[in-house]
Amino acid sequence: MSKNLKFCIYLFVICLTFLSCRKIDNNELHQDTNNNFVSGEINVAFTEDTKLSDAFNLVDSLNLEIRKIWGQTYVSKLPTDSITFISSYLHSKNYIEDEGIFFDDELNGTKVSCTLVDVDRNIFSDWEKSIETLQLIELPCVIVFYLKTPIDSEKYWIEKFKEYQIVKWAALNDIRVIETGP
Secondary structure, three states: OOHHHHHHHHHHHHHHHHHOOOOOOHHHEEEEOOEEEEEEEEEEEEOOOOOHHHHHHHHHHOOOEEEEEEOOEEEEOOOHHHHHHHHHHHHOOOOEEEEEEEEEOOOOEEEEEEEEEEEOHHHHHHHHHHHHHOOEEEEOOOEEEEEEOOOOOHHHHHHHHHOOOOEEEEEEEEEOOOOOOO
16 A cells, blocks of 8 residues: 555544544533433435435424535536535535545445535435536435434434334434543
8 A cells, every 4th residue: 555545544544533522612522321412413324225315304394403414426417526515515515524535436426425414404405406508317325314302302303213214223312531641
């Protein structure tokens, strides 16, 4: 493996580590059978064959605030030399937190994945237009929604989501403490 590739992988892991961190106020923590979780937040994953629009419509119909959507993956039918255009286009959207864009030999096309943040009906409509503009075809994958719920209703919403066949799992937004050093 070349030094440049190792360095890129190292940078990617470091970036993911920083992007996944969120400062939590102690007032947001709750105890649940020895686990800490963020009060007023749950995570819901949808099955691999669920379209993003179907998952969004379900969550939207329940009037829950969508903090993040991640996991959705697409292949673009634009010419393979369009990676710079796709990247610039995605960077112009303030609701896209991060994205991955690369040529996939197996699919013979540009693979695109991104995290959408603070998604409401208007933002989702704009994302659907972006899908058309970038000629994106949705690939089967698990899509995860981070949702805001009323405080102390997290378990209710988890059980509610488990009633839907398109839901793979629903869980509290756990906080894990990672101890380093002695």
